[in-house]
Amino acid sequence: MSEIAFPAPDRDILARRDAIVAGLRGVLPANCVIEKLDERRAFETDALTAYRRVPLAVVLPRTTEEVSAVMAYLHAQGVPVTPRGAGTSLSGGAIPQEDSVVVCVAKMNRVLEVDFANRVARVEAGVTNLAISNAVVHEGFFYAPDPSSQLACSIGGNIGMNSGGAHCLKYGVTTNNLLGVRLVLGDGTIVDLGGAALDAPDYDLLALVCGAEGQLGIVTEATVRILRAAEGARPVLFGFPSSEAAGAAVAAIVGEGIIPVAMEFMDAPAIKICEDFAHAGYPLDVEAMLIIEVEGSEAEMEAELDKIIAIAKRHGVTVIKESKSAMETALIWKGRKSAFGATGRVADYICMDGTVPTGQLPYVLRRTAEIVASHGLRVANVFHAGDGNMHPLILYNVNDPAEQRKAEEAGADILKLCVEAGGCLTGEHGVGIEKRDLMGFQFSKADLDQQMRVRQAFDPAWLLNPAKVFPLDARG
Amino acid sequence: MMTHTPRSEAEAASVIADAAARRAPLSIMGAGTKRGLGRFTQTQDVLSSAAITGITLHEPAELVIAARAGTPLAEIERKLAEDRQRLPFEPMDYRPLLGTTGEPTIGGVAATNLSGPRRIKAGACRDSFLGARFVNGRGEAVKSGGRVMKNVTGLDLTRLMAGAFGTLGFLTEVTFKVVPLPETEATLIIDGLSDRRGIEALSAGLGSPFEVTGAAHLPAGLGEAKARTLLRLEGFESAVSYRAKALAEALRDFGKAQVLDAQLPDTYVLDARESEKLWREVRDVTFLASPGDTAIWRISVAPTKAPALTETLGPKLSARWFHDWGGGLVWLSCGAQGDAGAALVHEAARSAGGHALLVRAPDAVRAAVDVFQPQPEAITKLTRAIKASFDPSGVLEPGRIHAGA
Numbered sequence: 042m043s044e045i046a047f048p049a050p051d052r053d054i055l056a057r058r059d060a061i062v063a064g065l066r067g068v069l070p071a072n073c074v075i076e077k078l079d080e081r082r083a084f085e086t087d088a089l090t091a092y093r094r095v096p097l098a099v100v101l102p103r104t105t106e107e108v109s110a111v112m113a114y115l116h117a118q119g120v121p122v123t124p125r126g127a128g129t130s131l132s133g134g135a136i137p138q139e140d141s142v143v144v145c146v147a148k149m150n151r152v153l154e155v156d157f158a159n160r161v162a163r164v165e166a167g168v169t170n171l172a173i174s175n176a177v178v179h180e181g182f183f184y185a186p187d188p189s190s191q192l193a194c195s196i197g198g199n200i201g202m203n204s205g206g207a208h209c210l211k212y213g214v215t216t217n218n219l220l221g222v223r224l225v226l227g228d229g230t231i232v233d234l235g236g237a238a239l240d241a242p243d244y245d246l247l248a249l250v251c252g253a254e255g256q257l258g259i260v261t262e263a264t265v266r267i268l269r270a271a272e273g274a275r276p277v278l279f280g281f282p283s284s285e286a287a288g289a290a291v292a293a294i295v296g297e298g299i300i301p302v303a304m305e306f307m308d309a310p311a312i313k314i315c316e317d318f319a320h321a322g323y324p325l326d327v328e329a330m331l332i333i334e335v336e337g338s339e340a341e342m343e344a345e346l347d348k349i350i351a352i353a354k355r356h357g358v359t360v361i362k363e364s365k366s367a368m369e370t371a372l373i374w375k376g377r378k379s380a381f382g383a384t385g386r387v388a389d390y391i392c393m394d395g396t397v398p399t400g401q402l403p404y405v406l407r408r409t410a411e412i413v414a415s416h417g418l419r420v421a422n423v424f425h426a427g428d429g430n431m432h433p434l435i436l437y438n439v440n441d442p443a444e445q446r447k448a449e450e451a452g453a454d455i456l457k458l459c460v461e462a463g464g465c466l467t468g469e470h471g472v473g474i475e476k477r478d479l480m481g482f483q484f485s486k487a488d489l490d491q492q493m494r495v496r497q498a499f500d501p502a503w504l505l506n507p508a509k510v511f512p513l514d515a516r517g
Numbered sequence: 518m519m520t521h522t523p524r525s526e527a528e529a530a531s532v533i534a535d536a537a538a539r540r541a542p543l544s545i546m547g548a549g550t551k552r553g554l555g556r557f558t559q560t561q562d563v564l565s566s567a568a569i570t571g572i573t574l575h576e577p578a579e580l581v582i583a584a585r586a587g588t589p590l591a592e593i594e595r596k597l598a599e600d601r602q603r604l605p606f607e608p609m610d611y612r613p614l615l616g617t618t619g620e621p622t623i624g625g626v627a628a629t630n631l632s633g634p635r636r637i638k639a640g641a642c643r644d645s646f647l648g649a650r651f652v653n654g655r656g657e658a659v660k661s662g663g664r665v666m667k668n669v670t671g672l673d674l675t676r677l678m679a680g681a682f683g684t685l686g687f688l689t690e691v692t693f694k695v696v697p698l699p700e701t702e703a704t705l706i707i708d709g710l711s712d713r714r715g716i717e718a719l720s721a722g723l724g725s726p727f728e729v730t731g732a733a734h735l736p737a738g739l740g741e742a743k744a745r746t747l748l749r750l751e752g753f754e755s756a757v758s759y760r761a762k763a764l765a766e767a768l769r770d771f772g773k774a775q776v777l778d779a780q781l782p783d784t785y786v787l788d789a790r791e792s793e794k795l796w797r798e799v800r801d802v803t804f805l806a807s808p809g810d811t812a813i814w815r816i817s818v819a820p821t822k823a824p825a826l827t828e829t830l831g832p833k834l835s836a837r838w839f840h841d842w843g844g845g846l847v848w849l850s851c852g853a854q855g856d857a858g859a860a861l862v863h864e865a866a867r868s869a870g871g872h873a874l875l876v877r878a879p880d881a882v883r884a885a886v887d888v889f890q891p892q893p894e895a896i897t898k899l900t901r902a903i904k905a906s907f908d909p910s911g912v913l914e915p916g917r918i919h920a921g922a
Contacts, residue, residue: 216673232896243890340755344755469669498906
């Protein structure tokens with residue numbers, strides 16, 4: 042695998058830069074248009090920091106109408122658009138190109154309406170994931186999808202990538218918790234899809250938009266489901282002598298009809314990295330650890346835990362550690378949710394996101410270790426075991442181009458392995474630029490052509506986040 | 518009229534390619550039990566999945582099942598029950614309402630996004646729909662999604678297929694997430710509440726931590742003389758009995774309730790057998806099935822908008838109705854004469870921020886009125902472009918959703 046390619050910038054657009062910036066100033070207030078080079082650099086990448094391109098300009102509209110005006114203008118000018126929420130994409134979904142204008146929804150960060158009787162919240166796209174839960178927690182409610190970046194990431198970005206999180210084993214991912222969006226199409230047209238009702242007529246356009254990585258339009262508002270939290274929740278740490286034993290325990294728990302609210306897996310390298318960072322009390326003398334969280338009343342949690350503990354014992358569990366307080370619970374989750382950041386303190390890494398059938402986990406873990414070792418690199422595994430969504434973190438040195446190539450090659454081999462094992466390239470991070478050129482391993486030409494024709498039904502000129510998702514050479 | 522019943526995806530692809538070449542439209546069908554849903558259309562030829570059958574994958578420990586589209590739903594449910602599992606979304610059976618016979622297929626369930634009372638907790642059919650194989654209107658076999666729970670690889674064409682009524686593709690294989698069967702269930706009933714008060718009780722129950730999996734309000738005269746407000750609980754035996762008590766306590770303010778439980782003399786709880794029976798009636802709308810010559814509307818709005826909607830429509834249409842989905846799903850029966858209430862119902866649904874579907878009416882009515890909620894021009898434009906991207910010759914179920922699309 043060679044370095045990820047970007048399309049060659051359109052020289053004509055680059056040459057018209059001053060006029061385009063002036064045009065943007067014509068439809069937006071001055072403080073909503075960023076054009077100085079050093080300020081534009083702040084938007085040159087996202088969380089896939091190995092790749093960066095400085096955009097033509099950046100706009101920060103404050104309303105749907107301003108987004109519409111910007112889109113209509115850029116559409117008329119034939120200028121590509123890179124939609125952006127908080128810029129936390131791990132797959133490069135928000136990385137611009139030199140001839141694109143970044144349309145960032147960060148200023149649209151209001152919670153517009155909270156409706157407990159109907160259990161929905163209407164928010165602007167720039168609101169952070171956690172802010173939605175914070176807006177409803179006083180009534181005991183929460184917004185369920187909880188990506189590890191939830192403190193920073195925006196709901197607009199979550200919708201773009203159909204983000205998941207640790208608790209989606211029970212509560213589902215973004216698409217299962219989204220009821221409606223206000224969407225600005227490429228030409229500036231504003232449409233409302235869905236709403237506060239539990240379904241919508243006609244084609245499920247909402248499902249298309251969720252996970253479309255900003256290629257069908259720019260989401261400016263979302264109506265999401267909010268849920269009443271359980272009476273209590275308690276995570277328990279289970280240490281196992283091998284990854285296989287932990288994987289088999291996961292399958293057995295589900296097989297016995299128990300769906301805990303979360304089942305998170307860490308291998309020994311990941312446990313050490315996270316424990317050094319969070320001091321959560323993770324066991325350091327085990328090869329694999331599961332964080333299993335149960336919910337309900339005290340009696341319900343006890344009953345469910347008894348069943349889980351009995352299963353874990355049959356699979357050779359060596360350490361069982363129950364959270365005894367809210368502070369311990371917070372630390373346990375802090376350790377897990379900081380896994381990527383904590384790893385970043387130790388080494389540079391690329392984070393893979395393939396999903397495999399849970400029965401394949403032991404095999405895929407073993408092969409992953411072999412693949413990474415064959416490239417002379419190290420790997421730490423931390424992932425959502427209950428749904429088979431793996432996150433191998435391949436450690437390397439970003440200042441060593443040869444090592445970066447090796448890490449990317451190992452990553453590509455792991456993703457191919459996931460597809461061969463019956464899974465997919467990405468479970469919750471999105472394709473972005475990172476996995477774009479691997480799409481042919483999962484999909485046939487007919488599959489991809491159909492997806493691209495649907496994409497073109499929304500954006501015939503390929504102006505919306507055009508370098509992403511679909512292999513550059515596959516486009517008709 | 519000719520009915521094609523291909524035995525494989527490849528045979529189906531050649532039927533569709535041939536139809537596209539001749540621009541000869543096809544009706545898309547499983548067993549035909551829901552043929553009366555949607556606009557009335559007539560085509561020369563029918564393409565049926567009835568001979569494309571068989572469960573292709575069931576991994577109980579991975580909570581997944583896949584089957585060819587023509588597989589009877591009953592066969593899937595039987596197979597899952599052997600492993601104490603089920604489909605999460607409680608697909609309704611339209612046969613009582615539509616007066617049809619035959620065995621509904623899993624492909625038909627997917628194509629109509631068939632979801633029952635558990636939608637409020639477990640999501641709709643589309644939420645559990647993980648992967649699909651289908652043949653588009655160009656005669657090309659296409660796959661989307663897969664067999665894993667978390668998958669954001671490419672555009673979500675799988676969910677787009679749910680509820681498209683075969684107008685975008687002829688489904689050949691579908692993959693669904695499944696869930697464990699609960700150990701037991703129970704239903705808490707509060708008697709005698711008005712629609713408005715009943716829906717408030719449902720909102721309170723759904724806003725409680727007790728995981729209500731069914732929330733319906735049956736006005737007086739449906740099944741029983743008194744109005745009944747129903748809240749279902751499912752799970753392990755100990756959890757259900759605890760939650761039933763806790764929920765009754767939380768809803769104490771909603772007044773007179775009757776009881777079996779001596780602890781709380783104002784509430785009554787149906788046991789598992791009675792609860793199952795009652796929710797099957799809610800799911801299948803059997804309360805409104807007869808007389809069989811009325812029109813039936815399915816109206817979806819936010820729950821708090823529903824009482825005003827039925828207060829308006831009820832007297833104007835001399836209608837009978839009940840509420841599922843916490844109040845937000847209104848099943849309404851009215852006279853089938855004229856436009857069967859289409860103008861009034863669509864306007865009421867629109868102004869409440871929702872939509873309405875005419876699910877039962879004579880063919881002539883379904884040919885003449887808007888069966889689905891009319892959409893704004895910008896959405897219609899997208900819908901047409903999407904349809905053309907799958908089916909440029911317009912051979913898959915043209916007109917089933919909207920005239921000319």
